[in-house]
Amino acid sequence: MTHRVSVRPSGVELEVLDGEDLFTAARRLGYRWPTVCGGKGTCRICFVRVEEGAENCSPVGPLEREGIESLRRPVDGSTRLACRLLVEGPVTVTKSGVRRRVQE
Numbered sequence: 001m002t003h004r005v006s007v008r009p010s011g012v013e014l015e016v017l018d019g020e021d022l023f024t025a026a027r028r029l030g031y032r033w034p035t036v037c038g039g040k041g042t043c044r045i046c047f048v049r050v051e052e053g054a055e056n057c058s059p060v061g062p063l064e065r066e067g068i069e070s071l072r073r074p075v076d077g078s079t080r081l082a083c084r085l086l087v088e089g090p091v092t093v094t095k096s097g098v099r100r101r102v103q104e
């Protein structure tokens, strides 16, 4: 089973698998997603703003909570780390810099 995640402003649409985090799904589907740590939950560069479908998002765990709180920007309940975010239904997020990887 997959769940549709729409990414603004690029308009990218991702089909995320059950149990798969958003960051991993984007990479699997051939998209570049801003990161330094590669999905370990430590760089916080993957953060997104959840615009719609917050009820379909997984609860925030301790590592993610710590990461969100240390972001040097105003955050609210809609800020999540893509590499820790699982979804159970349609979600729309805002994240700049998400684009298809250039094939080499």
Ligand code: FES
Binding pocket: 023, 034, 035, 036, 037, 038, 039, 040, 041, 042, 043, 044, 045, 046, 047, 067, 081, 082, 083, 084
């Ligand atoms: S990719 Fe580094 S914290 Fe998510």
